[in-house]
Amino acid sequence: MYSYTDFDAAFVAERNRQFRAQVARRIDGSLTEDEFKPFRLMNGVYLQLHAYMLRVAIPYGTLRAEQMEMLAHLAETWDKGYGHFTTRQNIQYNWPTLGDIPEMLDALASVEMHAIQTSGNTIRNVTADHFAGAAADEIADPRPVAELIRQWSTDHPEFQALPRKFKVAVTGAQADRAVIRAHDIGLRLHEQNGDLGAEVIVGGGLGRTPMIGKTIADHVSLDDLPAYLEAVVSVWNLLGRRDNKYKARIKITVHEHGIDEIRARVEDRFALIRPTFTGAHMDLYEEIRAQFAPPGFRNAPTDAFDTAYAADPVFRAWADTNLSAHKAPGYAIAQISLKAHGATPGDASAEQMRVMARIARAYGHDELRISHEQNVVLPHVHKSDLPEIHAILKAHGLATANIGLISDIIACPGMDYCALATARSIPIAQQIATRFDELKLEHDVGDLKIKISGCINACGHHHVGHIGILGLDRAGVENYQVTLGGDHTETLALGDRTGPGFSAEEIVPAIERIVTAYLNHRENAEESFLQAYRRLGMEPFKQALYGDAAKRSQAA
Amino acid sequence: MPRAFTPKVITANALISGEVVYLTADDRWSPHLPQAELLTDEAHAQLRLVEANARQSEVVGVYLADMASTDHGPEPTHFREDFRRRGPSNYDHGKQAVL
The missing domain is CATH 3.90.480.20 (Sulfite Reductase Hemoprotein; domain 2)
Structure with a gap:
């Protein structure tokens, strides 16, 4: 696993020293909130509904035992005894005080962790396949590439004031466990004629305008990859819509200009940038890669x-x-x-x-x-x-046997914590899991992903849930829209909306009706929910959800 | 006829603890909504907002929140403010632990 170089350690220590002084100046009144806010956002500190929130990066989702122990120490010492792991391989602490955050950051630095670029309009924490280095279907470990991107993007002088945030995900396997087509850049490592490189996908994203990423290059060899990424971000940095934050992400830029024009501009830019990468990046890559050597597996009977x-x-x-x-x-x-x-x-x-x-x-x-x-x-x-x-x-209450089942729900923090949320997510997830546990149905139902977001920003990935739930504020009441048929894998698909939403009281029974309809209509126990939905379409589920009311409104 | 003014309170988060607080009539920041000054006059509310915004070394994120006037003081008209005053629904901590 990657260990900090002296440069990394000094960089994080210096950033922590600066932030400690910035916090002190905010507290003594030398800095106003408007002046302080950009600094705190550079270091993962948000102001949420009830308190500050500290978002700590877990680069490419990898932790050593001592790092996990430090996360526990932070939870106990400066928070309320727990942490929240997110869909972007971060951990969030919901209750730190502003005065304690510099201590928390120093504690994290002692185990080579940080909160840099976990917020703000920068290149965020680079995520990767969580089975990296282990999966049977893997071609190359994505983490050395992810670490290289982290080093390249951290404090990159050209990319500290981007039009909007920018998210990169990397996989090196056949199966996509990192939702790469829903990222600003998704990389799929593969070999072409013995040359390791990446398929580069741009312009994916969920949020209010969900888009599936498009392939901008089938194969960029590893040697060319940092320059190519720099070219992509650079083209977007220039073209990206700074006039409207809802149109600022690269997915809109790609949509408005078309992938062919973006590709041409990137290639021009790449030709300009490429000569400036003179090989040090590959030396660095090799150093990083050596640190991700597989552990010494033992040969023993099972x-x-x-x-x-x-x-x-x-x-x-x-x-x-x-x-x-x-x-x-x-x-x-x-x-x-x-x-x-x-x-x-x-x-x-x-x-x-x-x-x-x-x-x-x-x-x-x-x-x-x-x-x-x-x-x-x-x-x-x-x-x-x-x-x-x-x-x-x-x-220790950690042996729940439900991976991939209906109670293995992704849920964003929603309005229980998040200042942006329009409705709660957590209680809906809790109620659905509890209900299907009571029914003792979940193993019979099988592979079914429910994903819940408490606002249109889609941190809970609702668009790509087999069943997606989106919590909204409809005239001052929590209302939950349902989508069906989303897919978060290499066959990424966005779900279709069923129709009118449901109240907080109605949503769990509504989900139960969808599941019952699936069980009634599936060809056999081997046909998954997603397969059944693709075969049957929306109609039987609409009927289950809305009954004859749906027909009446169609007739009207 | 002008539209009736919805009563409001001034709310923010405490600068250091981040805790949800409300401005009282005697210019304190209280964590308890019943102690908040209910602002029923629009001009007065705007004045209080300016005053509250000047207190940068005490609070962050100052704004006016809609309330209803009831026998036990201001009550939120929207669920967001209701959650803000009580704390999250998944754990028994935050404000609801003491309310």
Whole structure:
């Protein structure tokens, strides 16, 4: 795993020193809020509904045990004992005081973490496939590229006042677990004639104007990639709409100018920039890559796993839902669900963070990942250790067997915390998970992703949920719109709106009617919700949701 | 006839703690909505807003929030202000822990 160089450590320390002084000047009255706000936003400090919020980057979602322990320490010392993992592989603290934040940042720096560029109109935390370096279907580990982009983009002088925020995601596998087509830039690493490079996708994004990213280049070799990315951001920096923040993202620029014109401009710009990258970037890349060498996998029998799998139905259920194929023989990728039925999606207590850190250290080659689906991943565990791991998880409320099921819900903080929200998300997620747990239906329902956003900005990825829920304010009342048929994978698709929204009281029964309609109409238990929706279309679900009222309004 | 003025209170977040606070008639910042000064006159409300905005070293994000006048003081007319005064609904902390 990547360790800070002296340069990195000095850079973060200097930024923390500056911010500490800026906070002091704000508190003593030397800086007004208007003067201070850009500084706090450069360092991940937001003012939310009830308090300040500190957003800490977890670059490409990767954590060492000691880093997770530090996150626990922050939660306990300066917050209310928990943290919230987000869809962009960050952790958010909801209750820090302004005066404590410099201490928190210094504590983070002691384990090589920071909150730089987690807000503001900059290139944000670079996200990656949470199975990076572990997945059986992987071609190249995306994290060295993500780290290279992080170093290139951090404090990049040309890109500190972009038209709007800019998000990059990287995957190196066949399956897309990083939603790359919903990012400003998505990179899919692949090899062409033995040359490692990336398919470059631009102009994706969710939010109020959801767009699926378009391929601007099929293959940019790694050597050319930093210059190519610089060309893309540079073209957008010039063309991007600064007159209207709702039209400022690159997805609108690509939409307005067309991908062919953007490609031509990028190629011109690339020709200009490329000679300035004289090879130091590749030396740096090789240094970074060496630090992401796979751990020393052990060769051992998996009998303990097979025995527990045969004997213990609780373990079996967990293994069936929460494990994924690993590239090393005898190993598995284990997901730790932060979606216990009725709990807040993505929240972990300090104690739970410590337990996960301990497991990673004892059984997981010291590695943890945060997924954009707000769960924690043990990327490298030997199968023979899984019964013990499961027992520890179970003792700490972390063994929920629901990855990919209806209660594995993405939910943004919504109006329980967020100043931008128009409705609550968390209680809806809690109620849906609780309801389907009561019905004991979720394993029968199978693969079904519900994603909830509490406003149009779509942090909860509702557009790409199999069932998406968008919370709005309709005449002073919370109202929830439903979309169906979204897909967050390599076959990315935006969901279709069902029709009028539902009140907070009506939304859970409405979701239940959708699920019942699916169960009634599916061809067999193997046909997933998404497959059934694609075959059947909206009609049976509309009928289930609105009954004859839908027909009446169509006739009218 | 001019449109009736919706009563308001001045609210903000405390500069250091970030806590939701309300401006009282005697110029204190209180965490409790019932103690807020209910502003029923538009001109007076604007004046109070200017005064509150000048208190940059105490609070951040000052604005006027719509309220209804009730027997137990100002009550939010919109759910956002209702959540702001109580705290989040998923944990028993924030304001609702003491209310």
